[in-house]
Amino acid sequence: MNQRLVNVILLSLSFVIMVIGVHRSMVEDDVLGNYWLFMIGLVLYMLYYYRKRKNGA
Numbered sequence: 001m002n003q004r005l006v007n008v009i010l011l012s013l014s015f016v017i018m019v020i021g022v023h024r025s026m027v028e029d030d031v032l033g034n035y036w037l038f039m040i041g042l043v044l045y046m047l048y049y050y051r052k053r054k055n056g057a
Contacts, residue, residue: 007051014044 021037028034 003051003055007048010044010048010051014041014048017041017044 017037018041021034021041024034024037025031
């Protein structure tokens, strides 16, 4: 798979998951209950950042 495509997918998924986490936190009024969404989004962003730095882009 194209490395650039993987980077775009990682960045997009991290953004979408963070937005879902914020939305669920506002609707349910429970940030700690949706903490796992924020952590998954953060991990995906860290993977994206690591891959981008590794490839020198």
